[in-house]
Amino acid sequence: MKSIPMIRDFIVKNKLVLIYGIAMAALIFLLKWLELRFIIINHSFEVYIGLIALLFTALGIWLAIKLTKPKVRTVIIEKPVYISPSETFELNEQLIRKLNLSNRELEVLNLMANGLSNQEIAAQLYLSLNTVKTHSSNLFEKMEVKSRTQAIEKARRLSIIA
Amino acid sequence: MKSIPMIRDFIVKNKLVLIYGIAMAALIFLLKWLELRFIIINHSFEVYIGLIALLFTALGIWLAIKLTKPKVRTVIIEKPVYISPSETFELNEQLIRKLNLSNRELEVLNLMANGLSNQEIAAQLYLSLNTVKTHSSNLFEKMEVKSRTQAIEKARRLSIIA
DNA sequence: CCGAAAATCACCCGAAAGTATGATCTGCTC
DNA sequence: GAGCAGATCATACTTTCGGGTGATTTTCGG
Structure with a gap:
């Protein structure tokens, strides 16, 4: 059966996404819990929204930075290309x-x-x-x-x- | 062309963003389903939170991509050298x-x-x-x-x- | 860790480049 | 000779380039 290797491959390839998804789920449930816990937070609704916004902005930044490919040092490669001195150039x-x-x-x-x-x-x-x-x-x-x-x-x- | 790595990079970035967006949506809908199935709570609130989360995650990603310094890529210098290069080459x-x-x-x-x-x-x-x-x-x-x-x-x- | 070099950005200013339009003048062709 | 395209020059305007200066941050080798 090929399904096992395919699944493993899928997991490996989408590791970050999966991790993130799990983290997401955890966070959402945490939020739900917080909501249930402090059901009487009507007055701090804006604070709650602000925290959500802040959190997810940070999450987005983290995600983007994390998934942005690693920095590559600049390398100068001097590649000599030998060309014939015979003028093969023609005006078009x-x-x-x-x-x-x-x-x-x-x-x-x-x-x-x-x-x-x-x-x-x-x-x-x-x-x-x-x-x-x-x-x-x-x-x-x-x-x-x-x-x-x-x-x-x-x-x-x-x-x-x- | 130097632009090709950048284009590919751009596509990769967006692909991840898309994948994340889909995962987000799936999670939220899962949550909604669970909620509808088992809980009776104010609906618009969670939708609102979800939208906020989505929006600010996107904002975070956008911010990070926009503000992150681009990775330096390799600079390849091709140096055409004419024949009888013993002196010309050194000179260059x-x-x-x-x-x-x-x-x-x-x-x-x-x-x-x-x-x-x-x-x-x-x-x-x-x-x-x-x-x-x-x-x-x-x-x-x-x-x-x-x-x-x-x-x-x-x-x-x-x-x-x- | 420190200093030098590199890289980044800002502001001002004058010069050069580029755009738009119009006007002659010349040589060619029908 | 009329029409036309190329060449010439002009004025007026906007945009870009380049010089000068100063500053902060990054990077890197000793």
């Missing part, structure tokens, strides 16, 4: 065409990816700051991103830039 | 060590490189916006850059991030 022309990025927008994108600010890009391309902003705004809209860092990340992911 | 090692970036700073750097805003990084790491700013400021200083895009670019160039 098709993708660029699909995104419908203009030349200027691509230039701006590349300079962005090199860490240049809008002001520096403007100087590099002999444009005004406002023009760079316009290009970058249009770029973000076409790429469906909301910031230069997202644009850089997506462009790299799509192999639009090196 | 030295640079990384010389830059003396802390774990948190590296985490922030990686999330930055994924295009996240400071606000999003704060949410991801369960930090305040101010803390993320502090980390990024320290990061920029250590890396000798002046903006997040420069940090991303330099980190890529130095193979500190993928």
Whole structure:
């Protein structure tokens, strides 16, 4: 019969829940007992409710903390990945065409990816700051991103830039 | 993806909460049944108590989950190294060590490189916006850059991030 | 246990980034 | 020549970033 091992397995897996359930039952019966014992506590009803609330809040906190998985120390694993120096990188022309990025927008994108600010890009391309902003705004809209860092990340992911 | 352990963790947590909720309900209904069967007492009172207990247990769980510091997870740094690595490799090692970036700073750097805003990084790491700013400021200083895009670019160039 | 480093958070402020809108100007095509 | 898209620039505005400073708490090695 498999039922015995299954039951044991169930018990092991749900040990905490079972323990808690039993504790719950005990607590509830204790409360019932208290209630019966001090049946004349009409005046301290609010105190009673408050105690219940406090108790069960603590119980919830305890439960959550108890069942939250143990803390794990942060470990830095340095994992060297050797890659070939041969430039297998190809600009994804098709993708660029699909995104419908203009030349200027691509230039701006590349300079962005090199860490240049809008002001520096403007100087590099002999444009005004406002023009760079316009290009970058249009770029973000076409790429469906909301910031230069997202644009850089997506462009790299799509192999639009090196 | 770093998010997967967190998602799994979230699911696990909720599963436990659900299990607990069901157990609670079962216990309460059992109690009610017992009460109806054998005792004649004011009904609404126990229902009220039960609801209070449920509510505040949920509150406790929520509080604990919300306020508990997230467990730190492993930071895996993949370092692509080009062939003829005898010098480049050492150089990167030295640079990384010389830059003396802390774990948190590296985490922030990686999330930055994924295009996240400071606000999003704060949410991801369960930090305040101010803390993320502090980390990024320290990061920029250590890396000798002046903006997040420069940090991303330099980190890529130095193979500190993928 | 103590001190240093790391991590956390707060407040203020200026700079940069990003949004929205509109206006020229140019080159191309129908 | 009309229409159109790209490029250019502007103004005005909101949001985000980054620097500076100071503070408390955690963590960890000696």
